[in-house]
Amino acid sequence: MSGENLIMSSVNGVSSIRPEIALNGLANGLKSNGINGHHEHTNGVDHKHANGHKHATVDPRNYDDIIRLAEVIRNMVDLKESPTIGVICGSGLGDLADLLVDKQVVPYTKIPGFPQTSVVGHKGNLVFGYLSGKYVMCLQGRFHPYEHDMDLVLCTMPVRIMHHLGVKTMIVSNAAGGINHKFNYGDLMIIKDHVFMPGLVGFSPLVGLNDPRFGARFVSVHDAYDKQLRNMARRIADEEDIRAHEGIYVMSGGPQYESPAEVKLYKVLGADALGMSTCHEVTVARQCGIRVFGFSLITNIGNDDADTSVEVSHEEVLETAKEASVRACRFVSRIVENL
Numbered sequence: 001m002s003g004e005n006l007i008m009s010s011v012n013g014v015s016s017i018r019p020e021i022a023l024n025g026l027a028n029g030l031k032s033n034g035i036n037g038h039h040e041h042t043n044g045v046d047h048k049h050a051n052g053h054k055h056a057t058v059d060p061r062n063y064d065d066i067i068r069l070a071e072v073i074r075n076m077v078d079l080k081e082s083p084t085i086g087v088i089c090g091s092g093l094g095d096l097a098d099l100l101v102d103k104q105v106v107p108y109t110k111i112p113g114f115p116q117t118s119v120v121g122h123k124g125n126l127v128f129g130y131l132s133g134k135y136v137m138c139l140q141g142r143f144h145p146y147e148h149d150m151d152l153v154l155c156t157m158p159v160r161i162m163h164h165l166g167v168k169t170m171i172v173s174n175a176a177g178g179i180n181h182k183f184n185y186g187d188l189m190i191i192k193d194h195v196f197m198p199g200l201v202g203f204s205p206l207v208g209l210n211d212p213r214f215g216a217r218f219v220s221v222h223d224a225y226d227k228q229l230r231n232m233a234r235r236i237a238d239e240e241d242i243r244a245h246e247g248i249y250v251m252s253g254g255p256q257y258e259s260p261a262e263v264k265l266y267k268v269l270g271a272d273a274l275g276m277s278t279c280h281e282v283t284v285a286r287q288c289g290i291r292v293f294g295f296s297l298i299t300n301i302g303n304d305d306a307d308t309s310v311e312v313s314h315e316e317v318l319e320t321a322k323e324a325s326v327r328a329c330r331f332v333s334r335i336v337e338n339l
């Protein structure tokens with residue numbers, strides 16, 4: 001099979017991926033070189049794509065591999081300009097990427113060495129285009145650590161690629177279970193701060209040898225969610241008559257939802273909403289100096305009493321996210337307009 005055939009594709013008839021790239025050449029270019037040439041990583045992963053085809057070896061821990069992969073992606077599309085805004089679409093919120101104007105879609109399956117999505121509601125496309133007149137890149141589908149054997153470095157590879165392609169501001173969304181009693185189905189929660197549970201016990205994307213080209217060894221996340229952006233988002237929510245709160249997001253490892261006793265525990269910790277994503281991406285974004293705005297879509301209400309608890313399901317999460325999707329897309333479009 002030729003590289004041309006693999007890379008050429010049309011999604012919804014709008015993709016215009018450049019055909020001239022030879023995948024075999026990319027594979028060679030993507031061999032791991034080690035940090036600064038003096039450290040050879042041995043944990044490069046041969047990522048098998050959904051179609052069973054084995055792509056180039058990319059070591060997500062290797063700076064040179066990330067830069068090469070970012071350049072491969074740059075060459076797969078005809079970028080209109082540098083995307084300075086990156087959006088990670090959470091469960092059921094991928095509709096936003098479909099709204100982009102003049103868009104170019106690169107399926108993850110066509111990107112050598114890229115991981116794949118497996119969660120319903122995460123399509124698995126990198127989408128470039130204009131939103132509110134600004135050139136953005138959207139991840140239409142994210143990588144949850146529970147899908148990828150808790151390999152947080154692999155799951156945050158797209159954030160480092162965004163950075164290399166020019167992203168300065170990242171908007172990250174997720175679906176989450178509300179545990180603040182004021183929260184209702186379909187409300188938005190502007191993330192003020194987070195509790196990164198996996199990170200607290202050693203599952204951080206920053207664990208391992210640090211190549212200083214990625215950023216600092218020790219990253220301060222005291223101001224991870226930009227205050228100015230939060231204030232702007234609150235004003236926009238008011239103007240648009242969107243119910244939005246501000247609160248603390250907790251990322252658990254998942255994929256099981258919380259037991260009522262765990263929900264109670266998180267309440268004591270001061271959490272407002274629970275999910276299984278976002279914190280790893282935000283941590284890496286802060287390491288490379290990307291400004292972050294994050295919000296949760298409250299798709300279900302956490303149970304805190306085993307005697308009255310009801311089942312939580314991903315179907316329910318997706319259904320509520322779908323109902324709130326138009327509102328959430330309007331919210332993000334207005335934020336981008338104001339950036």
Ligand SMILES: O=P(O)(O)O[C@H]1O[C@H](CO)[C@@H](O)[C@H]1O
Nearest residue numbers: 090091174175276277314317
């Ligand atoms: O955080 P996003 O990607 O929105 O997905 C959320 O929804 C899924 C559970 O329903 C989990 O993956 C949780 O993290």
Ligand SMILES: Nc1nc2[nH]cnc2c(=O)[nH]1
Nearest residue numbers: 175176177274275276317
């Ligand atoms: N951990 C967790 N993730 C979610 N994603 C959507 N709802 C929930 C929830 O209740 N708990």
